[in-house]
Amino acid sequence: xxxxxxxxxxxxxxxxxxxxxxxxxxxxxxxxxxxxxxxxxxxxxxxxxxxxxxxxxxxxxxxxxxxxxxxxxxxxxxxxxxxxxxxxxxxxxxxxxxxxxxxxxxxxxxxxxxxxxxxxxxxxxxxxxxxxxxxxxxxxxxxxxxxxxxxxxxxxxxxxxxxxxxxxxxxxxxxxxxxxxxxxxxxxxxxxx
Amino acid sequence: xxxxxxxxxxxxxxxxxxxxxxxxxxxxxxxxxxxxxxxxxxxxxxxxxxxxxxxxxxxxxxxxxxxxxxxxxxxxxxxxxxxxxxxxxxxxxxxxxxxxxxxxxxxxxxxxxxxxxxxxxxxxxxxxxxxxxxxxxxxxxxxxxxxxxxxxxxxxxxxxxxxxxxxxxxxxxxxxxxxxxxxxxxxxxxxxxxxxxxxxxxxxxxxxxxxxxxxxxxxxxxxxxxxxxxxxxxxxxxxxxxxxxxxxxxxxxxxxxxxxxxxxxxxxxxxxxxxxxxxxxxxxxxxxxxxxxxxxxx
Numbered sequence: 001x002x003x004x005x006x007x008x009x010x011x012x013x014x015x016x017x018x019x020x021x022x023x024x025x026x027x028x029x030x031x032x033x034x035x036x037x038x039x040x041x042x043x044x045x046x047x048x049x050x051x052x053x054x055x056x057x058x059x060x061x062x063x064x065x066x067x068x069x070x071x072x073x074x075x076x077x078x079x080x081x082x083x084x085x086x087x088x089x090x091x092x093x094x095x096x097x098x099x100x101x102x103x104x105x106x107x108x109x110x111x112x113x114x115x116x117x118x119x120x121x122x123x124x125x126x127x128x129x130x131x132x133x134x135x136x137x138x139x140x141x142x143x144x145x146x147x148x149x150x151x152x153x154x155x156x157x158x159x160x161x162x163x164x165x166x167x168x169x170x171x172x173x174x175x176x177x178x179x180x181x182x183x184x185x186x187x188x189x190x191x192x193x
Numbered sequence: 194x195x196x197x198x199x200x201x202x203x204x205x206x207x208x209x210x211x212x213x214x215x216x217x218x219x220x221x222x223x224x225x226x227x228x229x230x231x232x233x234x235x236x237x238x239x240x241x242x243x244x245x246x247x248x249x250x251x252x253x254x255x256x257x258x259x260x261x262x263x264x265x266x267x268x269x270x271x272x273x274x275x276x277x278x279x280x281x282x283x284x285x286x287x288x289x290x291x292x293x294x295x296x297x298x299x300x301x302x303x304x305x306x307x308x309x310x311x312x313x314x315x316x317x318x319x320x321x322x323x324x325x326x327x328x329x330x331x332x333x334x335x336x337x338x339x340x341x342x343x344x345x346x347x348x349x350x351x352x353x354x355x356x357x358x359x360x361x362x363x364x365x366x367x368x369x370x371x372x373x374x375x376x377x378x379x380x381x382x383x384x385x386x387x388x389x390x391x392x393x394x395x396x397x398x399x400x401x402x403x404x405x406x407x408x409x410x411x412x413x414x415x416x417x418x419x420x421x422x423x424x425x426x427x428x429x430x431x432x433x434x435x436x437x438x439x440x441x442x443x444x445x446x447x448x449x450x451x452x453x454x455x456x457x458x459x460x461x462x463x464x465x466x467x468x469x470x471x472x473x474x475x476x477x478x479x480x481x482x483x484x485x486x487x488x489x490x491x
Contacts, residue, residue, distance in 0.1 A: 045483075125350075126343030126398040129487050133342030136296050140484030 029168050032161060035152040039173050042145035043091070046176060049138045050098065054082055056134060057105075060127045064108060067118055071111050077104040091174040098138075099178055105131070142176045149173045241290060242305045245280065247474045248272070249366075253283035253323045260363035263389065264370045270388030271374050275381045277315040277336065278477050279373055280308045281366055286324040295322050296488050299331040309333040309480025316480040317373055319353075321362065325490075328353055332486040339380045340373075346487035347396040348372055354491045372396065 061075055081101035088094040118124050153172045156165035165171070243252055248268035249261045256264070268279045280302075284290065287298040299320050309316020315335035321328055330345040340348075352372055356365030374390035377383075386392045 049483075122398045125346065129342045129346035133345070133485050133487060136300075136486070136488075137484040139296075140300050140482075 025164065028161060028164050032152075032156060032165055032168060032170055035148075035155055036170055036173070039145070039148045039152050042141070042148040046138065046141040046145050047094075049134060049141045050085065050094070053101075053131070053134045053138065054086065056127070056130055057082055060108075060131060063121070063124050063127055064112060064115075064118065067115050068111060074104065074107050074111055078108060080104075091176055095176050095178055142178075146175050149175050242301060245282075245306050245474060245477065248279060249281045251281075251283050253285045253321070255283050255321070255323055255362040256281075256366060257363045260367050264367055267370050267374050267385075267389045270385055271377055271390075274383050274385065274388075275315070275377055276310040276313045276478075277317070277377045277381070278308045278310070278480070279370060279377075280306065280316070280318045280477065281370065282318060283321045283323060283362065285322075287322045287327070288325065294488070295320060295325065295327040295329040296331075296484070296486075298322070299329040299486065299488075300482060300484055303331050303333070303482035306477050307479035307481070308477040309335060311479035314480040314482070315377075316477065316482070317486075318482075319366065319369060319373075321357070321366075323362075326357075327488065327490050328357065329488045330486045331482060331484075333480045333482050334485075335480065336377075337483075337485045339376055340486075342485060342487050343398050344396070345485075346489070347398050349487055349489045351396040354489060357491045 057078060061078060064071075065075065078101070081097060081104045085094065085097040085101050088097045112118050112124075155161055156170055156172065243250065246252075247265055249256065249264050251261060264281060268281075272278045282302060284298070287295050290298060292298040292301065299318060302320065303316070303318055306318075307316075308318050313335045314333045316333035317336055317340065318331040319329075320331065328349050330340075330349055332340045332342075332345055348369060352369045353365045356362070356368065368391075371389055371391035372395050374385050374388065375392060376395045378385035378390045379395075
């Protein structure tokens with residue numbers, strides 16, 4: 001009898017422990033998945049804003065082409081970079097082609113400086129504002145994405161989640177990294193008089 | 194059985210005990226990774242940001258007192274009668290606050306203060322950095338539809354820059370507040386004109402004339418004629434802006450962005466940080482911003 005009670009006690013303890021452990025693991029899993037989803041949501045906002053900028057480009061190019069149609073090189077650079085960005089599938093690919101497009105667009109803005117008539121063109125100024133605003137939105141979305149990635153990566157690399165994350169199939173997420181030169185947002189600085 | 198059970202049980206329970214204390218320890222010391230989503234900014238930057246003094250936060254001290262009170266009145270009427278909030282901020286220098294551009298300061302203030310309703314995100318922040326001579330109009334998600342970047346730029350160019358270039362900061366801010374209140378009132382169908390909202394047509398970018406200067410000259414003559422005969426306001430403006438508005442809201446430029454103006458729950462939960470408290474001022478609603486708006490030097 002004594003032995004039986006002892007054994008029952010042990011079984012009970014083991015059951016309680018299993019219950020606590022599995023409950024704890026489920027809550028860990030939910031936390032990690034929520035953080036992972038936050039990263040995904042932040043990425044979709046980056047993607048959104050990149051798409052928004054890509055949609056803006058045909059209008060911008062058409063306006064500039066009206067007065068500077070012979071500057072073919074810069075237009076084809078933009079078209080190519082835009083197509084490559086659209087085809088990017090990973091975060092690092094996107095970051096790379098994002099910078100290419102950024103570079104092509106800043107070359108376009110340099111070209112534009114040789115055409116004073118463009119700088120007083122109201123619809124061009126409006127497009128420039130939209131472009132600068134979208135660049136800024138991309139920067140904001142990128143910061144928020146990187147912050148979400150930092151949070152998530154810290155979480156899954158910190159004990160005890162570091163032991164569980166691989167079992168849940170969760171790995172580190174990539175940062176949207178850009179070089180320092182591409183960090184500057186094109187500035188619009190037209191003086192109206 | 195008994196012997197086997199005795200042999201296994203101690204080592205098993207010892208292991209389980211170890212695991213249990215491991216779990217307990219991790220619960221007691223959860224570490225940074227367990228904290229739910231918080232502010233975007235590093236804590237230090239956020240702490241160095243000033244708290245809002247009201248709808249007008251004249252940290253640089255460039256707005257005359259009675260003008261500031263007038264602006265407060267208009268902004269309060271906008272906040273009370275619509276769900277939109279207007280915040281005005283002047284700083285001596287964004288560089289001193291640790292920001293690289295006026296836009297960086299803008300989004301930091303937007304995240305910290307949460308101007309606009311928490312769900313509607315209808316907030317707008319107007320920022321002047323006196324030393325750097327930079328202006329930023331930061332537009333919340335919910336106002337991006339009526340204040341697209343191009344229009345934000347037009348407001349800065351046509352209302353703020355001319356006044357600021359003459360050093361008349363209060364005047365520029367007051368006019369801009371009237372214009373913003375007018376746009377918000379018009380869009381929400383709330384008449385704010387008694388509170389000082391502008392009833393004139395807000396600044397817009399007219400579509401560019403098809404050809405060069407000659408046509409522009411002719412239009413200028415037409416404008417002058419209309420204004421000379423006193424009918425300019427009623428005849429000329431609809432001609433220009435009527436056409437533009439159709440294009441803008443209907444088919445052309447604006448509509449393709451409608452799809453982007455959705456707002457994911459992500460911003461609400463993690464980043465639409467609301468501001469509460471502060472001496473005498475109840476704080477803003479907690480609206481979210483995505484970096485829309487325009488910046489200018491003057």
